[in-house]
Every structure is written in C-alpha cells, then in structure tokens.
Amino acid sequence: MTGALQSRPVGIVGGGVAGLTAALALRRRGADVTVLERAPVIAEVGAGLQLSPNAMRVLDALGLGAAIDAMSLPGRGVRLRDPSGAEVVRLDLARHYPEARFRLIHRARLIEVLVQAARMAGVRIELGREVESPPDGPLLIGADGLHSRIRMALNGREVPFFTGQSAWRAVIADDDQTPEAHVFMGPGRHLVSYPLAGGLRNIVAVLETRDWQDEDWSRPDDPANLRAAFADFRGPVPDWLARVGECHVWGLFRHEVAHRWQDGRIAILGDAAHPTLPFMAQGACMAVEDAWTLAACLDTGPDQGTALARYESLRRPRTARIVAAANDNARNYHLTGPKRLLAHTALRLGGRVAPGAILSRFDWIYDFDPVAETP
Ligand SMILES: Cc1cc2nc3c(=O)[nH]c(=O)nc-3n(C[C@H](O)[C@H](O)[C@H](O)COP(=O)(O)OP(=O)(O)OC[C@H]3O[C@@H](n4cnc5c(N)ncnc54)[C@H](O)[C@@H]3O)c2cc1C
Structure with missing residues (x-):
C-alpha cells in the first residue's frame, strides 16, 4: 500500500458483488x-454462486475467508451427465487443484x-439512491450491472442480442449436501445443480427456444413449465x-465487452463492463477480480x-x-446428433x-492470482 x-x-454506483468488493x-x-444503491433494502435474489479460486484469492486477501467458509460448501468436483443420469465424466476439482478453494454459496x-x-471498515452504503447519470466527484465507479447507466454514459446505447436461450433458476430444500456440481447435458438443453450450505440446492436450467424472454432476472414463472421442459431428464x-x-x-x-472502460474520472467493472453468459460460472468471480485490480x-x-x-x-x-469461453460452452453443452455422440465419447475416454x-x-x-499480479 502506498x-x-x-x-x-x-x-460507487451499485451495491452488488462488484460494487461492494470494490468498496471494501x-x-x-x-x-x-x-456506495449508492437503488434498492431500498439489500435483498438479493435467491440463487447460488460458484466461487472459484481466482476470486477466492481476492476474498481471502480482503479477510473474508472465514466468514465465507462458514456460509458455504466446498466445491470438490463437477459431474457431467447425460439426460438419463449416466455419468459422462467426473471432473475432480479437489485433486486437480489441491491447494485451491472452490466454494458454493447462496448469493x-x-x-x-x-x-x-464494508460497513465495519467504514464504507457508507446509501440505499434507495437510483442514479440516472454519473454524479459529480473526482472518482466515480460504475458497478451498476447489466443495464449500467454508467457504461452507457461512457459508451452510448448498445443493443445486445437474444441468444435463443431461456434460463430458469430455483432454490429447493435438499438434505443431500454432497459438495459437487452436476451438469446434465441434453440436446438443446442443460441443467446445472449444486448444493448450497444450510440444506439448500441451486438449480439453473437452460433451454434453446425461439420464444423471446425478458433479460430481467426477477420474472416469476410457473414451475410446471420448467418441469415440462425437462420431463425426460x-x-x-x-x-x-x-x-420446485x-x-x-x-x-x-449476448453483450459485447464494453469498448470504453474509463475516461480518467469514471471507471466501470463487473457486469457493467463485461456481462457474460453464465456457462463458465465466472460473472461474479470476474467482478471480484476487477475490484481488486482497480483498487x-x-x-x-x-x-x-x-x-x-x-x-x-x-x-x-x-x-x-x-466471456468468449462462456459463449463456446453454451454450444458444447447443447450438442445434438453425431457431434454429441463424438463429444461425449471423447469426454468419457478422456476421463x-x-x-x-x-x-x-x-x-x-482458476490458477490466476489477481493478488500476486497486483501492479
Ligand atoms: C443463472 C446465473 C448463474 C450465475 N452463476 C454464477 C456463478 O456460479 N459464479 C459466478 O461467478 N457468477 C455467476 N453468475 C454471474 C453473476 O451473478 C454476475 O456476473 C454478478 O452478480 C455481477 O455482479 P455486479 O455487481 O457487476 O452486478 P449486479 O449483481 O447486477 O449488481 C448491480 C447492482 O447495481 C444496482 N444498480 C443498478 N442500476 C443502478 C442505478 N442506476 N443506480 C443505483 N444502483 C443501481 C443494482 O440494484 C445492483 O445491486 C451467474 C449469473 C446467472 C444469471
């Protein structure tokens, strides 16, 4: 420290993972x-997060390791399975990355x-403060997520395109706390699930569909639609x-990575700078890395x-x-026909x-260490 x-x-505009980590x-x-946060109370949507070692190194360096451990489970492996439930391959995270920390946590x-x-360290968090355009001040950080006003001030209006995929998310009560993630890969569909501490289980299910859906995370749906879409799993x-x-x-x-990240007074990070599809489970992890490097x-x-x-x-x-790797993974999970047979056979053999x-x-x-790479 200098x-x-x-x-x-x-x-800082936005009190999500990016804004709060940067604040701290x-x-x-x-x-x-x-921190200026538009929500009147901090009430996070119910969903899980996989925190990989690249982000955990930052969270540990910020002194949060013990608090996170107390509220999360270790992620020891990932089981890739086909829709019948048969295992294609098991990726042993604990063995391949013996020193590293993967954690499964409720957002x-x-x-x-x-x-x-952040509050204990002396950060002021002002709730109910919706920011329309970048406020004055010598240094302003935009951590206002997917539809960032601060990104728009730096880059103008940009139009994302619908990938032709919709996703459901749900959290259920579940006694099975075996600390590993499951990915069931079907043609045009996949379903990811892992346990969260406290007897909960996270489910995210992605379906290729022509139906256009809103990008908003908080639209409730009838669980019968989710069950129908995955009825043969x-x-x-x-x-x-x-x-459920x-x-x-x-x-x-799909969004472009922002063309312009800063102008000398304003800077953006997290989803405001690089929204990603969820297929590498790295959105929040990148936000955490950004926050450390920015500070x-x-x-x-x-x-x-x-x-x-x-x-x-x-x-x-x-x-x-x-972001590019996450785009590719979407395709890999949803293969159909001979390509799918070939890919799954290769994975089985490789495993x-x-x-x-x-x-x-x-x-x-996962091996990247933002703390060691500090400029
Ligand atoms: C299904 C799914 C699963 C995921 N799984 C993972 C995972 O396993 N691992 C992982 O690393 N990532 C995961 N992600 C990605 C991750 O959730 C996001 O990348 C991450 O939350 C981005 O954090 P952020 O702080 O940049 O944005 P956000 O979390 O969106 O926070 C932005 C904050 O800014 C506030 N805000 C917005 N506009 C304004 C305004 N005008 N004025 C004031 N405040 C404002 C919002 O209220 C919000 O609190 C997943 C995403 C999805 C959709």
Whole structure:
C-alpha cells in the first residue's frame, strides 16, 4: 500500500458483488468510499454462486475467508451427465487443484458478508439512491450491472442480442449436501445443480427456444413449465424439479465487452463492463477480480488517469477471453446428433485416460492470482 488513496473520496454506483468488493478493497487502502444503491433494502435474489479460486484469492486477501467458509460448501468436483443420469465424466476439482478453494454459496450470503465487512471498515452504503447519470466527484465507479447507466454514459446505447436461450433458476430444500456440481447435458438443453450450505440446492436450467424472454432476472414463472421442459431428464432431476415451489425465468442475451472502460474520472467493472453468459460460472468471480485490480492500480500513485488506463489494460483481455469461453460452452453443452455422440465419447475416454487433461483447459481461469499480479 502506498497511501495514494488515503482519504480520497470515491463514489460507487451499485451495491452488488462488484460494487461492494470494490468498496471494501478501496476502503482497505484508505479511500473514503460511498456506495449508492437503488434498492431500498439489500435483498438479493435467491440463487447460488460458484466461487472459484481466482476470486477466492481476492476474498481471502480482503479477510473474508472465514466468514465465507462458514456460509458455504466446498466445491470438490463437477459431474457431467447425460439426460438419463449416466455419468459422462467426473471432473475432480479437489485433486486437480489441491491447494485451491472452490466454494458454493447462496448469493444473499455473499452479499451479507460483503455488506457487513464494508460497513465495519467504514464504507457508507446509501440505499434507495437510483442514479440516472454519473454524479459529480473526482472518482466515480460504475458497478451498476447489466443495464449500467454508467457504461452507457461512457459508451452510448448498445443493443445486445437474444441468444435463443431461456434460463430458469430455483432454490429447493435438499438434505443431500454432497459438495459437487452436476451438469446434465441434453440436446438443446442443460441443467446445472449444486448444493448450497444450510440444506439448500441451486438449480439453473437452460433451454434453446425461439420464444423471446425478458433479460430481467426477477420474472416469476410457473414451475410446471420448467418441469415440462425437462420431463425426460432422469437420475435425481425429476425429484428435484417436483420440489420446485417457485422459479424465475429470463432470456440469455449476448453483450459485447464494453469498448470504453474509463475516461480518467469514471471507471466501470463487473457486469457493467463485461456481462457474460453464465456457462463458465465466472460473472461474479470476474467482478471480484476487477475490484481488486482497480483498487491496486489506483493505489500505485496519485496519477488517476494512468491508474485507470492501467486497470483497463490489465482487465480487458482476460475478461474478454472468459466471456468468449462462456459463449463456446453454451454450444458444447447443447450438442445434438453425431457431434454429441463424438463429444461425449471423447469426454468419457478422456476421463478414463487423462482425467486431469480436461480440467487443465481451465487452468488459465482458476490458477490466476489477481493478488500476486497486483501492479
Ligand atoms: C443463472 C446465473 C448463474 C450465475 N452463476 C454464477 C456463478 O456460479 N459464479 C459466478 O461467478 N457468477 C455467476 N453468475 C454471474 C453473476 O451473478 C454476475 O456476473 C454478478 O452478480 C455481477 O455482479 P455486479 O455487481 O457487476 O452486478 P449486479 O449483481 O447486477 O449488481 C448491480 C447492482 O447495481 C444496482 N444498480 C443498478 N442500476 C443502478 C442505478 N442506476 N443506480 C443505483 N444502483 C443501481 C443494482 O440494484 C445492483 O445491486 C451467474 C449469473 C446467472 C444469471
């Protein structure tokens, strides 16, 4: 720490994972931070998050490790399965990344941990503050998510396109807390599920469809629609879906990574800068990485323009690569016909012959250490 941020006023628009992590990271380096959040109360949508080691390194460095451990489960593996429930391959995270920490957590619990730590550190969080355009101030951070006003102020209006996929999400009560994720891959559809601490289970189910859906996360749907779309999936799926009491549905849209991330006074991070499809489970993890790097860059000295340009140049290539990987994964999960047979056979064989090789393809994501890479 250089002291360059000592008592510098910083405004942050948005109190989600990106805004709160940035608030804490900046405050820990001495900044005087105010978060403006439009929600009148901090009440997070019910959904799970997989936190991978690249993000956990930051959260641990911010001193949140024990609080997160108390509210989450370890993620030890991922089981790729076909719709009959048969296993295609099991990816052993605990074995391939023995030192690293994967955690499965309810989003609301992560937000709770971040809010509490930020407030204790002296961050002001002002609720019910909807921001229409970037407020005045020497340094303003836009962490206002998918439909970011701050991104629009920097980049103008941009139009995302519908991917032809809709997703449901639901959380059910479940005693099975075996700490691994399941991905059931069917033609044109897949379903992901993993346990969350506290006897809960997260379910996300994605369907290729021509029906246009809203991009809004908070649209309730009749669970019967979810059950009907996955009626031929077997294994534990029918039992899980029978227990869905409420669910939400939304459309998956592809967005460009923002062309312009900063202008010397304003900077964006998280979904405001690089919304991603959920197929690499990296949206929140990238937001956490951004937050650390942004604070570290601003801490290198008093020249804010240089610091923000450095932040952008460090973050853009990596986030663009992860967003592209998530786009590719959407295709891989939903293969049909001979391509699907070929891919699943290759995965089965790969799992037997060189199980580590499948996971090694993701080393560049999970082995990355934003804390060690601090400028
Ligand atoms: C189904 C699904 C599963 C996912 N699973 C994972 C996963 O396993 N792992 C992972 O890492 N990521 C996952 N993600 C992605 C992750 O949820 C997002 O990338 C992450 O939440 C982005 O955080 P953020 O803070 O940038 O945006 P948000 O969480 O959207 O927060 C933005 C905040 O800004 C506030 N705001 C917005 N506009 C204004 C305004 N004008 N004025 C004031 N406040 C405003 C909002 O109220 C909100 O609190 C998943 C996403 C989906 C859809």
